[in-house]
Amino acid sequence: MSGSTVLLPDLCTLRDLRTFVSRARVADPEGVVRLIGHGAVLAVLASPLHGSGAPTVLGMRAATLTRPSRVDATVPMAAMEALLVDPCSDHEGPIGLAVPADEITDVAWAGITPPRSGWELLGTVSRETLLRVARAGEAEVAAAVSPGTAPHEVQRLRARVWGRSLTDDPPGLPxxxxxxxxxxxxxxxxDTDADGPEATAHRTGAWSRLTTTRGHILARTGSLI
Structure with a gap:
């Protein structure tokens, strides 16, 4: 079954998406990305955290397309990285990205689509808070996991650590x-990027969202798997 092709505006956009996919693959080496093209925007979603009681957390990076496209495909990250290779070094102008046909149907998080509207602004979350919580959680998981730890125990630990509340104000963010x-x-x-992006927190229904100039993090309470 054939896929479709979307037209990225330039090499910078392609490299930006490749960086996003490469980072997501660190958290989920055997994972997938979902590509949703609607009009002149391509949304690329990955899930660094999901399953076994953990909140379902998605990262989303959006790219403007040179021409409108309609795409909805779920692709293995390894295959996506291979697609996002640089063309010849002197390339200028738009770049075609061949999107494989969606043949992956057994990834639960890829079957849900976050809301586009209805978001209520809750407030801001400082970068200091985000980094402190992330680093403390990563250290807690690393300290409790050894080569002999059973996978279900690792999942249970991750669910407990990352399912906690991020802050009291605004409340309800995992x-x-x-x-x-x-x-x-x-x-x-x-400390190293004084002008880095701050984050705003939003909510609609069971969904929470953290937004910076670099992208969106979306979380849905409760596991889908």
Whole structure:
């Protein structure tokens, strides 16, 4: 079954998407990305955290397309990285990205689509808070896991650590949002990047969202798997 082709505006956009996919693959080496093309925008989603009681947390990076396209495909990250290779070094102008046909149907998180509208602004979350929670959680998981730890125990630990509340104000955001923002590079250290993006928190229904200039982190309470 054939796929379709979307037209990225330039090499910078292609490299930006490749960086996003590469970072997401660190958190989920055997994972997938979902590509949703609607009009002149391509949304690329990955899930650094999901399953076994953990909140379902998605990272989303959007790219403007040169021409409108309609695409909805779920692709293995390894295959996506291979597609996002640079063309010849002197290339200028738009770049065609061949999107394989969607043949993956057994990834639960890829079957849900976050809301586009209805978001209520809750407030802001400082970069210091996001990094502190992310690093503390990563250290807690690393300290408790050894080569002999059973996979279900690791999943249970991750669910407990990343299912905690991120902050009291605004309330209701899972700590997994901080983990995803950190691993995907959506939040930077104020000590080395004084002008880095701040984050705003939003909610609609069962969904929470953290937004920076680098992308969106979306979380849905409760596991889908």
């Amino acid at each position: 700590a997994g949002i901080a983990f995803a923002a950190h691993v995907l590079g959506f939040v930077t250290d104020p």
